[in-house]
Amino acid sequence: MSADQAIALLAGILGGALRVGAPFLFVSLGECITEKAGRINLGLEGVLVLSAMAAFGGAYVSGSVWIGVLVAMLAGAALATLHGVLCSLPRVNDVATGIALMLLGMGLAFYLGKPLIQPQAPQLVPLELGNWSSSPAVKAALQINPLVPLGALLALGLWWAFANSRAGLLVRMAGDSADAARALGYSVPAIRIAATAAGGLVAGLGGACLTLFYPGSWNEGVSSGQGLIAVALVIFARWSPLRCVGAALLFGGAGAIGPALQSIGIGWGYHLFNIVPYVLTLLILVLSCKPGQLAAGAPGAFSTR
């Protein structure tokens, strides 16, 4: 491997970390909000696919990429609200409901997205941060999705809000000690529904990243488990929004190894490199879980399971 190829590979992985990691970032932040309130939403995979379709459709029909982003957030929030409401019913299990919404979200997205497979929608304009470099590979790698800085700000904001704001403390109280929330006269189901809906809203931004930036088109294979990886990622990030940023970048980088190798002409084992993120997730789960013990930083509501 020559020096140029090595630079291209590194730049490919770095750029890929930012591109591929963006949906991970938003879905894991969304799941973080949901889980802080004491619920698990496995349906975020469905939210991601549905909002990806909604983003593309919104941008295509309106001609404005930001309307697409907005539509994605609303679609994500709508599906997540359904999850929140269903789980508040008696005897309804949140894991099973999550699986059901995963299938429903994908079905709705494939059904409504059928006419969107061919056309081109307006795309998010990348922030060019690589103009200082003469290498085209580095320049290409540093074309940043404008939603990524927004996601970083959001993570910072969430981190602050969970520690300092009234809403953030309420969400944490619902997740850590539902009795305390009830004693103060708050409705725990209402807080959880609101947190699940907010989580879907944020995860919807991840869907927008998929169809409006990278890969930048809508098809039925646009997400293959990113939503679910992000759920596992929250465990790895120990329910901290700030650590979600790092985790998302790490996973983005892992997911970019295959395409980066292909771009410099190494096609062998393409499918093997594509499974790296899943294997990495499993490894991290193995390392961060302990039998019979709660993962560090887990909301208290999960201890009763």
Place this chain on the structure above:
Amino acid sequence: MRALLKEALLPAGAILAALGLFGLFVSFAGASPVEVWLILFKGAFGDWFSWQNTLQRAAPLMLTALCVAIPARAGLTIIGGEGALVLGGLAAAALGHALPLSGLAGSVLVCAAGAVAGALWIALAGWLRQWRGVNETISSLLLAYVAIGLFKHLVEGPLRDPSSLNKPSTHALADSLRIGGIAGSDIHWGLVLGVVACLAAALWLRWTVSGFSVRVVGGNLRAAQLVGLPAARLILLACALGGAAAGIAGAVEVAAVHTSANASLIAGYGYAGILVAFIARQQPLAVIPVAVLFGGFGAAGSLLQRRLGLPDASVLVLQGIAFVLVLGSEALRGYDWKAALLRLRHSSPAAPAAVTP
């Protein structure tokens, strides 16, 4: 019998409600709901041709549903049946090519290879949970993606038949290893295998000591440990049996439908099996009719597409709505309808009386 009917009433009502909602949904696309319901019925159970198509799809659904239902009875939510299915199919195709097998014994061995591959894959998820406390729902689905990646790598690489140009496939199974139709129909013996597997699973859970122990572990883990049941081993056993069922589904799909392992094997039977198992409330006997029903909806999907121009994903929408409503209907379990009716009857004449002075 009455208890059975009562048990089935809620899911059946939920599925009817789902069909109603689905009709409303397609009417937004300009299709007439009544026509959609008729075509769903015709495409699924209307004539002999549709019945064959339906039962052909029901066979793998029964087996992948068992992959969810059996571990569920041990208290685990496994949703990675798709992974066990594709690896089972791959193992069957690989064994059939590697060894000079033939005849019925050969077919049995090919299916056994699929069962072993599937069993190991799902047992891995169960083992990760026992060993490290990794959530089996997430790990089994991640393992399914890993399995699909491995499958694609092997089918397009080391195990590829060089003569398969457009669609990378493994070497086709020898004719004598293939599973044929029953009495000349398109319904293959895999359906019998699926029904037998469901019956066997039901008998095992109901009448044997190990099956009963699995149910105790699933019902109350602490009680099971207190009476000295080997909980870890029973959980692994349940996972392995479930995985074996899904692996056989893959092997049968290869031996009876596709003749070689290729991308057509990744058809979503593993995911539809989750739905079937949940609607059957994790009861192996109930899996049989539910699998036939959803096999029918799958068969009707292509007719909906041809006759009404609806997208092929419309069946997925129906499945999703049905899943959500069936889960939501659990909230109504044990609801006192009589008391509610009485209250309604008492309150309605009283209400106008209160208004008139």
